[in-house]
Amino acid sequence: MRALGSFVAVASLAAFAQPAEPGDVADEDVLDPGFERLQNPAFPSPQVKMVPIDRGPKVERADLAPYFEKGKLAEARAAFDAGKYEVAKAILDGQGNAVWVRYLRGVIALKQSDFALAATTFEKLAEDYPALRDRVLLAAGQAAEAAKDFDTAARVYARVAPTARASGDARLGLGRALRQLKRFDDAKAAVASLAERGPPPWGRDLGAEALWVVADIAQARRDAQGERDALLELWSRHPMAPLASKAEGRISDFSQLPVDARIARAEGLIEAHQNAAGVRILEAWVPSLKIPEPLACRANLALGKGHRKLRAHPKAIAVLEPVAAKCTDPEVRAKALFTLGTSKSIVQGAGAVEPWLKLVKEQPGHPLADDALFGAAEALAKAGATDAAIERFDEVVARDPQGEFAGEALFRLYLIKREAKQRDEAMAILEELGQRFSSGDESFERERAAYWLGVELKAAGRQAEALDTWATLSTEHPTTYYGLIARRRIGEVDPKRAEALEQAATSAGRSEPFPRFAGPVAKEPGYRAAVELLRLGFTELVPTELLAIDRTQLPGDSLRLMVLILAQAGEERPAHGMARLWLKRDLTGPITADNRVIWEIAYPRAYxxxxxxxxxxxxxxxxxxxxxxxxxxxxxxxxxxxxxxxxxxxxxxxxxxxxxxxxxxxxxxxxxxxxxxxxxxxxxxxxxxxxxxxxxxxxxxxxxxxxxxxxxxxxxxxxxxxxxxxxxxxxxxxxxxxxxxxxxxxxxxxxxxxxxxxxxxxxxxxxxxx
CATH class of the missing domain: 1.10.530.10 (Lysozyme)
Known part of the structure; x- marks a missing residue:
């Protein structure tokens, strides 16, 4: 039994408060650099090495301003945007040789199909424009390739840094150029690592494009089997790539395709949510395969997943039960048991418990084990097996106290105690829930604990405390689901107070978002490239640079600036996506003048x-x-x-x-x-x-x-x-x-x-x- 402890049920969520963001300091610790801190010998301070915080360069709005904003430069850009390339080129001839002017000249040459001039312009520009060096080299290589100057193309493509955003396209171009030069082994080596990539969840499929290049290389050296192998791999492993249908047209003796290629294609289709198409392939070939052969296990697993995604749960169960019973590959077994449990939870309720707990027992460290354990606990609770459910929910919390399912498991335990009218134990669980998740970017569990604490207080006759608790929840988290229903509950008793809370949530003004410090992202090549592309006016390319940056170690200052740059580029969708994923801490509290712009980016009024x-x-x-x-x-x-x-x-x-x-x-x-x-x-x-x-x-x-x-x-x-x-x-x-x-x-x-x-x-x- 969880002890109630000393739970302060008043108008504050301080017990659930978040710690300061790294780099923040309390007011009493802010010391003007012109003064020296006096030491009290009675209370000696530890000798802590002072580490300066690198806030990076200060970015003003002017630092992101367009290069082609005024005068003749603006006229040149307007002519370019209108497709009047000769006019734009003539205007630029009198505008000097700044790197951004030279860049636009190179793009104009490309638009006019003057590929030799474009290649020369871009190659000369590359070392003078470090922020866009690799992108400029890529453009030079593509122009040279279009001009059929394959020696120049290969030389320039090879200069693109392997870590650059442009590296993938450069390797593909290098492979094509070397193929034209009949350097077949070098050409294949250039794209080998790309060809090993699987299909991405979204965006361009560079792996498929590399396999197409490999097939072309094999064709050029008259290696029919090598060409067929590459095309077959493209068709089977990359079924959603635009090149897959072209590969199908190039494959000879299509009716003689190996079964494993057909199964691989079906797996890819189902992963890409083309469920019916994948199931059709599998239903034609699965009867000829016998479990526990590895290919049969794979095929039946994919078929079961397809049926489950099509909501044909009885079919999914029938297909997956033999896989779970007879197949031995650990990954296949884990996925089969989990998917089997999922379908059984829909049509059999407690029938899901057995496969889910079997997965937890066999592979406790598998990524799906926590999901399975929580699912089993929920299924037991729904079936009325309360004691067994409590045991499993406790196990979920013990396995990963700060994990994805710990908060939900604690709340399920609270609901069990609430239904049993065990108020003291229920409130103790709410206290544990709020305290356990008192830190972190997400405030959801703290909000949920506070809201339901108010419910319990009101039920206990402590209405004033309940109203104060809900009011604080609404003040600190006004935009959230629990902030909303907290105001609703207040409105049932005191409509004027609820109305005042809602009005207060909208009262903040708007601060100018600049200047702001860039932090460590300023050192990232992708950041520098994104800023230049923004200023050049090629805003559609800004997300390709910023979204390729590793954001896991970046502080809030850097992330906010990246979001603002995406928004300034007019890239509403990626800006909103980055904000909602990476600025969760900014989007859980009140709307303020300083953060209003982030709220508007994260919640755009698109369309x-x-x-x-x-x-x-x-x-x-x-x-x-x-x-x-x-x-x-x-x-x-x-x-x-x-x-x-x-x-x-x-x-x-x-x-x-x-x-x-x-x-x-x-x-x-x-x-x-x-x-x-x-x-x-x-x-x-x-x-x-x-x-x-x-x-x-x-x-x-x-x-x-x-x-x-x-x-x-x-x-x-x-x-x-x-x-x-x-x-x-x-x-x-x-x-x-x-x-x-x-x-x-x-x-x-x-x-x-x-x-x-x-x-x-x-x-x-x-x-x-x-």
Whole structure:
């Protein structure tokens, strides 16, 4: 039993407070460098070596200003942007030889297909422009290659630093140039490491491009088998690459492809969420394979995963049970047991416990073991095996006290004690939850502990303390889900206090974000290149440099500057993505004049005109709710495809989209149609409005229905017909849906507070669409 201890239940979350960010110091420790600290011999201070903090250069707004902003330079850039390259070149002829002028001259030469001039211009510029040296060398090599000057191309490509962002393209170019020079072994060596890369989760597939070069090299040396092997590897391991279909066209005797290549392709398709296509391949070939042969185990695992992602859980179980019983490869077994448990948890409830606990027992150190143990504990709790569930939840916490599942396990324990009306033990768990996660960038567990502490205090007749606790939660974390529902609870008792708290959350003004210190990122080549590309006006290239920088050891100053540069480049989507992932500490507290710009970047009003139109057409749906749903569903990516097959900004399933389109008397949308922002928002807004109407205006029920289906919500409400709304959300059986409801409501609250009528208007931003 957890002892209650001394828990201060008043209007402060100080017990759960975060430590200062590294580099911060308390006010009493700030000493003017012109003074000397006096020592008290009665209280000797330890001799600590003073280490200076490198804050890097101070960056002013002018340091990011465009080079082609005024006068003739602005005229030249305008002509370039309009495609009037001769005009731009003529203007630049009288503008000197600054490196940025020479760079634009080189780009103009490329645009005019004067490849020899471009190659010469860029190669001469490279050493004079250190911030863009490798990018300039790459351009020189590409121009020389286009001019069929393969000696120059190979020489210049080889000069690109192997650590540079441009290195991948340079190695591909080097391989192509050396192939033309008939230096086949050197050409293959140039791309060998790239050819070993697997398919990336998003973006260009350099591994596929390298395999294409390898195939071309083999073809040039008349090595038919080598060409076929490279093309087959491209087709099977990189099924989503644009070159895969071209590889298929080049492969001879396609009907004679080996089975393992077909299985590998199916695995890749399922990993890329092309589940139906992968399953079709596997269903044709799995019957000919016999478990426990390794290939059969791999194929059946992939087929089981495909069925699970298609929500065909009985089929997934039937396929995976023999894999879990007979296959011996540890990785295959772990994934099979975990996926088997996942499907069983949907259709058999407690049936998931056995495979999940078997995984934990066999491979306790596997990355999926914690997920499996927590899933088993939840399944036991749902089945009413309370004592066994408590034992497993305690085991989750003991295995990794600060881990991903420890907080959730503690909260599940709290709910068990709450349902048993064991208030002292329940409050002790809340204290432990808040204290255990008192540090770190995420404040979620501290907020949850504080909110439910208020609930327990009110239930115990200590209403004033409960209101103070909720008020502090709202003040310190106004934009979060728990801040929102804390104000709701206050409003039930004291509406004026709740209104004042909401108004206070929107009252901050706006500070100028510059100057600011760059910190150690100023030493990164990618940072210097990004700044130059921004100033040159090639803003679409800025994310490719900044996002390639290792951010794991960078301090907040560096990260904030990177986010601001992305935003200044008009790259709304990557700016928002970096902010929400790397500036979590900035986005958990109050909105202040200093951090307002970060809030606006992390919560942009992307596609706002389309959002407002779609919301208006959907019976006056709140546009901020649609904006929030879009942000959480797709992270502003209009081309995104989920593992379940949902598409676009509002992640519509094709069947749902077809139903809504018919309702609106529109033609049945294709996959390509659903990737268009306007139509996707129109259909998604209409569907959300309909679900909200059927939920009688309760956003929590509507959002849960949007995510998991309205039938699931109806069933969950029937299971707990008397549950208060806040507790009903916490007890949603699907963790994905629980978190989804909270995330969307957090985003909704943030949009309302950041862009409240009383708030200062944000600066104009470019669209997230690219």
């Amino acid at each position: 706002r005109e389309l959002v407002e139109k779609a919301a208006k057409d959907a019976d006056g749906l709140d546009p901020d709710l649609l904006q929030a749903l879009m942000r959480e569903e797709s992270a502003l990516d209009p081309k995104i495809l989920s593992w379940a097959g949902a598409l676009g900004l509002t992640q519509l399933m094709p069947a749902t989209a077809a139903q809504v389109a018919a309702q609106l008397k529109l033609k049945r949308p294709s996959t390509a149609d659903l990737l268009e922002p306007e139509l996707n928002l129109k259909l998604g807004g209409r569907y959300l409005a309909d679900v909200l109407k059927r939920a009688k205006g309760t956003a929590e029920y509507a959002l849960a229905g949007y995510n998991a289906g309205e039938g699931s919500v109806k069933r969950w409400k029937a299971e707990r017909p008397d549950a208060p709304l806040d507790e009903w959300v916490e007890r949603i059986p699907l963790q994905e849906t629980r978190n989804y409801v909270k995330r969307v409501l957090r985003s909704y609250t943030t949009y309302r507070l950041v862009y409240a009528p009383a708030a200062p208007p944000p600066p104009a931003a470019k669209s997230a669409a690219r």
